[in-house]
Amino acid sequence: METPSNSNAASFGRVDEDGTVYVRTPDGEKAVGSYPGKSADEALAYFARKYDELRAAAALLLQRVTQTDISAHDAGESLKTLRKQVAETNAVGDLPALDSIIEDIATALRVKQQVEGEARAEAKKEALVHREQLVAEAEQIAAQDPEKVQWKKSTTRMRELLDEWKNHQKNGARLDRDVESALWQRFSAARNGFDKTRRTHFSQLDEQHGAAKKEKERLVAEAEKLATSNDWGPTASAFKRLMSEWRQAGRASRSDDDALWQRFKKAQDAFFAAKDEVVAEENKVFEANAKVKEELLAEGQKILPVKDLGAAKAQLRALQEKWDAAGKVPRKDMDRIEKGMRRIENGVRDAEQAQWKKSDPEVSARANSMVTQLENAVASLRSDVEAAEAAGNSNKAAKLRQELEAKQSWLEQVRSTANELEG
Incomplete structure (x- = not known):
């Protein structure tokens, strides 16, 4: 860029004899004014400086448009101002060159506008996706089963979603009004629905807490x-x-x-502490009772096995009287000690039952009947053995002899039982 010190702007003008300064253009000369009281060179230099200032401003704006992040809007406003200044300023210099720079600025500005437009479209697209995500999450929170909602966490998250919406609305790309309105209605409906459900839930919870x-x-x-x-x-x-x-x-x-x-x-705790104190005192007494019953069990073991039923029953009755008089024992010993006493009682009872069976006439009669049947069977088998031997049939005689031995053994057992039943 040419500076005022080395500018050739003055070469594009001349000063007339009457002091009027002219600038040469492709369409011919054009009067730009005069500078009374100054020489021709000074007048020409004055109007040349105006040109240099305009050209410097144009070059700087071109640099800003092509090399900095100035917005297309701000660049457009600057270009508008520059064009107005060029149109209104009388200057001497290479006006076509200045027009060319301005046209380069306009071209660069159109490119920047296109790039920014594409960027805005992409930003709007991303903004729409983000807003839809906010709406979808809000609707998901609102649709939860009230019985399974983590209310503190969900309420906090719903608040965060609203803050994100406001921040995106303030600092993010703007959406089309109708699109943003539709999304906001969905978002607002989800928030209101969630708040209503939450109020209902906690109202019911308060009622449950009260009950x-x-x-x-x-x-x-x-x-x-x-x-x-x-x-x-x-x-x-x-x-x-x-x-x-x-x-x-x-x-x-x-x-x-x-x-x-x-x-x-x-x-x-007050009740059970008092109860435990009493139980502790009772256990001292119960421990002494347990020792007495241990001694009675040792004494009762001598009754078994029963040899004299009458004497055993008398001993058991005396033992039971002492047992009842001894009193309660600690809970931890109760089962063991009671089982020991039942074994003695069952032993005497079993002996009494056995003796009763022996004295039962019906049982004795059945045993004697069995003896008679077996005696007849043995006698018959002896006859069969003798007949087989007389006939020389040794195999048959051997089989009959085995059967005879078995019957005789059974007969001896039944006779023994019958004798015991008869006493």
């Missing part, structure tokens, strides 16, 4: 009445029932639930 609080207050009141009871068994069962009802009552608000539980547990 649970009322029920638990009743349970606490009953527990506090039972706390000082010394009716240990029924009261322990009552506390078990109250605990079951507590679990079924649902949850009140956290603060109410915690406070009520502390009262309930305090009453429960």
Whole structure:
């Protein structure tokens, strides 16, 4: 770019005898003015400087349009101003060259406008995708099952989506009005639906908390009445029932639930602490009782096996009287000790049952009938053996002899049983 010091702008003009300064153009000379009181060279230099200033401004704008990130809008406004200045300023210089620079600026500006237009279109496309994603996520949050929603997390996320929408609306590419309006209506509907569901949910939750609080207050009141009871068994069962009802009552608000539980547990602990003290004292007595019953078991083992049923029954009755008088034993020993006593009682009972069977006439008669049948069978087999031997049939005689031996063995067993039954 030519500077004022080396500019040849003045070579495109002349000064007339009357002091009028002219500039040469492709269409001929054009008067640009005069500079009274100055020499011809000074007048020509004055109008040449005006040209140099315009050309410098044009060159600078061309550089900004082609080499910087000036917006097409700002560049267009600058070009408009420059053209106005060129049109209104009387100057001496290479006006076609200046027009050429201005045309280069206009050409570069059109390119920049096209690039920016494409960039805006792409940005709008990306903005649409992002807005649609915001809407889709908001609708997904709003469509959740109220019973499964993580309300704190979802509420926070819905707030974040609104902030993202506002930020994108403020700083992002602008969408077409109708498109943005339609998306906003969907987004707003999702937010309003979610808020309505959330309010309904927490309203119902408050009702549930209220009902649970009322029920638990009743349970606490009953527990506090039972706390000082010394009716240990029924009261322990009552506390078990109250605990079951507590679990079924649902949850009140956290603060109410915690406070009520502390009262309930305090009453429960007070009762069971008092009960445990009494049980501890009883266990001392029960331990002594257990030692007595251990000694009675050792004594009772001598009754078995039963040899004299009458004596055994008398010994058992005396043992049972002492057993009942000995009292309760600790729970941990109860099963073992009671089983020991039942073994002794069952032993005497089994002996009594066996003796009864022996004295049963019907049983004895069946045994004697069996003896008679077997005796007849043995006699018949002896005859068959003798007949087979007389006939020389050794194989048949051997088989009959085996059968005879089996019958004789069975006969001896049945006779022994019959003799025992007859005493």
